[in-house]
Amino acid sequence: MVNYPGLNKKYQSKSLISVKNTRGMSLEKDLDDSNTYYKEVNRALIYKKPTPIQVVRVDYQKRSSAKIVEAYFRLPSTTDYSGVYRSKAIDFEAKETSKEYFPLSIIHEHQIAHLQKAKFHGAITFLIIYFKNYDQVFLIDGDLIVKSYLVNPKDKLSYQYFVEHAHLISQSYSPRLKYLDLVDKLYFKE
């Protein structure tokens, strides 16, 4: 969800599809709000990790505060979100697409390795994908994405693929994205 300038431009410039998204949802903000809600009602502790930034130069002129004057965005080596829910570690990445498909190439190789390892050690892993043109947000199991990526990291998974293999996240006023209801259903089968 970080604005890596080079990456974003790539996806924004060539959109061939008419814009149907009138709500102007911000996936990152809606997830933050939902996680704040879940935290406040003591349902889960899930948070966004800070954006990895490489600090090169810091100005210590002011005694009280340091000003970073040269720094660069780094590629993430883990996923964006993690936390704990019902005693299980939760680990997921959130992405949005303004196309009719989700291009696997916007996930970094390190993130795929991270999802694999997290799953291996027992975490619940998934991705949350926002299809802007449909104003729909899907939760898809981490393993499905990892497997597709390992077959072909440049593959584009169609919207239809998500309709068939992923799970539509209900939206409400609060929490904005009720994704833990799906986590209950998919990962805590009683």
Added chain:
Amino acid sequence: MVNYPGLNKKYQSKSLISVKNTRGMSLEKDLDDSNTYYKEVNRALIYKKPTPIQVVRVDYQKRSSAKIVEAYFRLPSTTDYSGVYRSKAIDFEAKETSKEYFPLSIIHEHQIAHLQKAKFHGAITFLIIYFKNYDQVFLIDGDLIVKSYLVNPKDKLSYQYFVEHAHLISQSYSPRLKYLDLVDKLYFKE
């Protein structure tokens, strides 16, 4: 483990104790190395979260890369380390002290709340504290620190307190800090 200039100065300047630490251990580096080792041998997936930085101004002059030209360190709202081990969420903070005591005031209020919530939802929580003068690293249960903090957030826990209530982490060549052996013993009693 972030260098908040104001904080660090406070603790470095008034050290009254002669320096016995000849090895010059870096707690952060040793934890990073240990976590890399644990990851490579597939024992656990534990990582340091990026330092939270508030980006104010970015220079997009170069098309390929963005240069951050104004940013500030933010106080952390979570702990420094998290991950997954034996299907459980792991959450801990690492601190070092060059005194004969560990001052609770170097933990931020938000971090205490975070440790409480993480524990409530089922995570294994602890702190790793490096006493420089003794070249000893302790693992102390998160609840013990939270309870002390809630009684008096300005309390100073003596080295002796750690000898009695915390657990000495064995050091080796690889991993540098064998803290997961203690986690096994303390949180996975068979």
